[in-house]
Amino acid sequence: MANASAWLARLQRDDVSEADALEFEAWLAESSANAGAYRRTLALWHEYEAAAEAVLVELAAASRPSRPVRAVARPGLSRRWLVGGGGFAVAAGLAVAVMPSLLAGPAIQSYATGKGQHQRITLADGSVVDLDAETKLSVSFSRGARRVTLADGEAIFDVAHDAGRPFIVAASNHVVRVVGTQFDVRNRHDGLSVTVARGKVDVRPAAAATSGRAFLLTAGQRLEIDGTGLERLSAVDPQETFSWRSGRLVYRAEPLANVVADLNRQFVEQIEVSDPELGRTPVTGVIVLDDQASVVARLSLMLPIRSIPSGEKLLLLRK
Template sequence: MAGTLAHKDRAAAEAGAWLARLQGDGLDERDGLEFEAWLGAAPANRAAYEKALSVWHEFEDGADAILAELSDRTRRAPRPYLPRRWLVGAGGAALAAGLALAVLPSAVMQASAETYVTGKGERRTITLADGSVVDLNAESRLQVSFSRGARRVVLGDGEAIFDVTHDAKRPFTVAASDRVVRVVGTQFDVRSRKGHLTVTVARGKVQVGPAGRSGTGLAMQLTPGQRLDVAESGRAELKSVDPQETFSWRAGRLVYRSQPLADVVADLNRQFDRQIEIADPELGKMPITGVIVLDDQAAVMTRLSLMLPIRSVPSERGLLLLRK
């Protein structure tokens, strides 16, 4: 019984693959001969193909009506989130891991808009409809809406690495903080935490400018190896960095160069449940240089205590950092 099911399953998958292959632009007789061999290989193959074909033809007949129905839904789209339409990423694993992937009714194109949210300690890789890939760091929120002429992404509080596919006709923009990052095809990191924005470019050119007409400040052009820091006050600073260090969170590492302990703790608090508090504000200003591997919190705390003269003790909320 199980064998028959597996058999049918395989036939169904192969039937789909064949129907797709036969739509290919360079169809020729070799496709035909191989197709014939496959048909004859198992009785289930022919049945599966005929079933797929009848559904395929139904979509052909109904194409215009289905398109009209789908665009009607897009136009009606009343609420930003319909719980009914919450999808489970790639088959369950994503939701289990805490990634909520909300899809608007318009999700199936035109101006599709989707929202991706990650929780504490969570990192997600998302492939967008245009093939661009986004790595989303912990506790981040990303809204994506694509239309014919534009690819728009809004990064709420959070951090993401964008690997954008080239499409000169559809510029890719990331709105974060009160700035807009505009690119054509490139790889860069955007971090927007509590009003502090940094944009780090690894490849291509990126323009960062004020969002909307009310925004203040000039647009800046960033090239690979540059990072723009925009403080909450609006003060901007351009630095030369190794982009791979900035991108290292994607591989579960945090790299710091003379960064205050308070910043490092804020990052760690997005990764681990047990929240860390710094007892003394002066301690929070202590600079850290080094790499922190995000495996488990106890190990991270031990390594941290080797880098700085600090120790951690359990507290009501989680951990309290004290001077050694």
């Protein structure tokens, strides 16, 4: 329990790094007991946050031994917070970790990946987020909600269940709201898409948006909203959407221009399509992201195209 409390406090710091996240994952993997202890500590922390003001009053009273303290039941405050011994010690320890955030407001943590870079982060609540290349994401947790802003890019969210604190993703003038589930959000220049692998996801326009409908997505569904606001709901295999995490891109009748845009986020040398008509050519198949030369060679086997160097770029032409 002590190690779990220490990890909880460590993950609340403003300067949490990727190294911290990797060490945390390693600690969780050491033993199933570690994960269980962290979940119990996290639940205790959430209970504390729900009754934060009352707990702080009790802590202040406990620091004045000259005055007798009378235990008074307060709404929403469990009796074990008011008794002595280990339970109160844990409460005091968690207060040390939580009080700075209560006083200063929720800290914002930002993450960004570059070309060809993927990153996995473990959030303070135990949720896991996988970031695709060229993705910008910020995280802000408070007592009432877990908020994430996906400014650009794509991410897979495996959200820890917490009925008291919804997990909210803001992207492209829309809000994705869940309690605990697994889903992918893609926010690129060509539009927004949300794909659900587990649980239910509510997607609706942000308060500032002027149009759009609300959707409740279930496992195996994808909502796509293009740049004009056109909405399309379809049934999909979520694992195909998630395949970028393992270095594969799966396409079904996707325009070549969109495929090239994806590849340009994975490699430094950029690819250009010679004309718009060629860019509309549909691509169906799996592209393995090993090295760029092999990727372009396999793409030329799937389509009647060839590539030639053009300055610092590769130019795709019709054969």
